[in-house]
Amino acid sequence: MRVKAIALTLVLFCVAALAQDKPRRLSTTIPDAEFPRLNADGSATFRVQADQAQKVQLLLELGQSTYDMTKGKDGYWEVTTKPLLPGFHYYAISVDGFASNDPGSRVFFAARKEVSGLEIPGPDQDFFAVKDVPHGTVRTEWYLSKTTGEIRRIFVYTPPGYDQSTARYPVLYLQHGYGEDEAGWSDQAHENFIPDNLIAAHKAAPRVIVNENGMTGVHFQPPPTPRPGATPNAPPPVRAVAQFFMNERYSAVDGVISHDLIPYIDEHFRTIPDREHRALAGLSMGGAQALRIGLKHLDEFAYLGAFSPAIDITDTTRDYDGALSDPAKINHQLRLLWIGIGTDDFLHAPVSESHQALEKAGIKHVWVESSGAHVWTVWRKYLADFAPRLFH
Amino acid sequence: MRVKAIALTLVLFCVAALAQDKPRRLSTTIPDAEFPRLNADGSATFRVQADQAQKVQLLLELGQSTYDMTKGKDGYWEVTTKPLLPGFHYYAISVDGFASNDPGSRVFFAARKEVSGLEIPGPDQDFFAVKDVPHGTVRTEWYLSKTTGEIRRIFVYTPPGYDQSTARYPVLYLQHGYGEDEAGWSDQAHENFIPDNLIAAHKAAPRVIVNENGMTGVHFQPPPTPRPGATPNAPPPVRAVAQFFMNERYSAVDGVISHDLIPYIDEHFRTIPDREHRALAGLSMGGAQALRIGLKHLDEFAYLGAFSPAIDITDTTRDYDGALSDPAKINHQLRLLWIGIGTDDFLHAPVSESHQALEKAGIKHVWVESSGAHVWTVWRKYLADFAPRLFH
Numbered sequence A, B: 001m002r003v004k005a006i007a008l009t010l011v012l013f014c015v016a017a018l019a020q021d022k023p024r025r026l027s028t029t030i031p032d033a034e035f036p037r038l039n040a041d042g043s044a045t046f047r048v049q050a051d052q053a054q055k056v057q058l059l060l061e062l063g064q065s066t067y068d069m070t071k072g073k074d075g076y077w078e079v080t081t082k083p084l085l086p087g088f089h090y091y092a093i094s095v096d097g098f099a100s101n102d103p104g105s106r107v108f109f110a111a112r113k114e115v116s117g118l119e120i121p122g123p124d125q126d127f128f129a130v131k132d133v134p135h136g137t138v139r140t141e142w143y144l145s146k147t148t149g150e151i152r153r154i155f156v157y158t159p160p161g162y163d164q165s166t167a168r169y170p171v172l173y174l175q176h177g178y179g180e181d182e183a184g185w186s187d188q189a190h191e192n193f194i195p196d197n198l199i200a201a202h203k204a205a206p207r208v209i210v211n212e213n214g215m216t217g218v219h220f221q222p223p224p225t226p227r228p229g230a231t232p233n234a235p236p237p238v239r240a241v242a243q244f245f246m247n248e249r250y251s252a253v254d255g256v257i258s259h260d261l262i263p264y265i266d267e268h269f270r271t272i273p274d275r276e277h278r279a280l281a282g283l284s285m286g287g288a289q290a291l292r293i294g295l296k297h298l299d300e301f302a303y304l305g306a307f308s309p310a311i312d313i314t315d316t317t318r319d320y321d322g323a324l325s326d327p328a329k330i331n332h333q334l335r336l337l338w339i340g341i342g343t344d345d346f347l348h349a350p351v352s353e354s355h356q357a358l359e360k361a362g363i364k365h366v367w368v369e370s371s372g373a374h375v376w377t378v379w380r381k382y383l384a385d386f387a388p389r390l391f392h
Helices: A002-019 A193-200 A238-247 A251-268 A285-296 A327-333 A348-361 A376-389 B002-019 B193-200 B238-247 B251-268 B285-296 B327-333 B348-361 B376-389
Strands: A044-049 A056-060 A065-068 A076-080 A087-095 A098-100 A107-110 A113-120 A137-145 A150-158 A171-175 A208-211 A278-283 A303-307 A336-342 A366-370 B044-049 B056-060 B065-068 B076-080 B087-095 B098-100 B107-110 B113-120 B137-145 B150-158 B171-175 B208-211 B278-283 B303-307 B336-342 B366-370
Touching: A044 A087, A044 B098, A087 A376, A087 B098, A098 B044, A098 B087, A098 B098, A137 A251, A150 A251, A171 A251, A171 A285, A193 A376, A208 A251, A238 A285, A238 A348, A251 A285, A278 A285, A278 A376, A285 A303, A303 A376, A336 A348, A336 A376, A348 A366, A366 A376, B044 B087, B087 B376, B137 B251, B150 B251, B171 B251, B171 B285, B193 B376, B208 B251, B238 B285, B238 B348, B251 B285, B278 B285, B278 B376, B285 B303, B303 B376, B336 B348, B336 B376, B348 B366, B366 B376
Parallel strands: A171 A208, A171 A278, A278 A303, A303 A336, A336 A366, B171 B208, B171 B278, B278 B303, B303 B336, B336 B366
Antiparallel strands: A044 A076, A056 A065, A056 A087, A087 A098, A087 A113, A107 A113, A137 A150, A137 B137, A150 A208, B044 B076, B056 B065, B056 B087, B087 B098, B087 B113, B107 B113, B137 B150, B150 B208
């Protein structure tokens, strides 16, 4: 049944693509802007003005893939990429060494700045499509955190019908990754449309979703001196990254979530304020935070999710201050421990070995090894897999 | 009493400024970014990387004021401005003819793209400060518009206590200007903190505020051929702009607001669904829309606000299809007609002459002639003036 539906979607997508040999608007392109645009073969064309520039480049995926742009007779610089993977891509335009945004595209907060985004349509994106179903709301709220002394901004998704109902709801606390902020899950990942569609299809129970800023008090710096023989600006060693984030105590984030945010949410929203109706999940650094904070507060959370987490579990008797040392106990306490990683993710090795360490210790968990890299395209799929498993 | 309070605020601001001779972070600077930053004299310093660039410039106010940046020994380009007016400024960095964002600053949607923003602190900004008072919520909602056939995004401010109350509230529909979008009033103008503070000070009644996208179906193009003798890229004649926006029918926006949005809001929020509890206001093009749509639907709105509106009323017997032709009737129908313009606004002449035409015809209105140009710094002050006059 499901295979048939996927096959049908693929066929419809191909028919639509063939019928559509003209360039198309992208959802991330500014209304009325002509570029960037999508070509029939899945490539994209970019075009910018830079009259006196010597060298203009398109930097895809935060610089992992680079295209030289060429200056046309009309003075505009242009390039067409090879066909791109469906999903969400970051990119920048570099002009004579200045890397910044494409004025034709919307921006998203990533890598500690505002970055141009590109949504390439594809056959498996129906789960976050904007449909004519009842829609929930993403609320921007401000509350006082005693931990930091700040009025902090949070995002709170309330499901369709929340306002009209008197029911109480479970809550998923959902955290972004390093260098991003509390807007990531709604802006890049459609955290609202995913549960809207799941709820409309009766595949998940309505719940509240809360996003806080996980960068609070986190000051990770890549190792300052490159390893001998490493290329300049090479990424830091994967193990060092995974171990840094896994072993960080996140005391400021823990304080904000445990002492300030959860009481605020339980006071201001119609929640079911107990551990059986509370989940904590996150991606990358946020996945490390979900495990660190969640395993410390098992009285608060019964469901934990780690999406492409920066973790490197090697010794379940000692990691996390021994929180995993009694498998029978942790299996009893946690209703769900969900861990996923893409095979092209730079964290694939430490995460899959963490999974093996949990397996070996007999600690029950859902293990998802998907295709894909360390990107939002993967994380929104993970949310669609994770969300229906909560709050049964 | 009010003069004393202003004087005290000014003194405190000067003391704070003198005590603070180190550069300071701006609220619009990315967390952890060193630049742009504010100097003690109210100037700002900008710094970007552009290794191979020949010419780098800071373009303030969408290009109205330009600074050449200079390359230092460390290879970074830098400039310090003259002291800047307190308030919100747009800016861009131009590198060899490529105008884009400063990676150190947050962006805001303006002029049909994402533009770097700069919030310069000042003595008269307490009215939108983030204080420890009860805070309302800005909700991002999606609803189906029959007029356009789209699932459209709107922002809805609900006042503090809305969720806990069973009361019904009046509604202000508040529109942005040309080239902006429905996020402008919350992102650039703090439409939430302004009523939060007014409500906490018992200066305004709680109300719901709704923002839609007013660019729907509006395709204004400046006159394509420059007038004889005009400089290239000169702005179009002011009268032509004011007349275009005033006389535009806005049928798509009217349909969206009147047929789709108001029924949606009245169905999904606890509103008082009558004209005595409904206001329509906007800035620039949005001010023109507020008058055009509001005067057409006097059965729907009893309060209208036009902030620096693109209007040129010359004949009250004929303009707006005669909606103003019976002064006694319009004075009876409208509880408030509010019009404001800054003395440095490029629209000052047609708007102040529109005011004179209304005066001459005996059409009652609140007239505010303030300092300032065509900028958000002015419009958020106008909201603070307008909001307490509503819904008595």
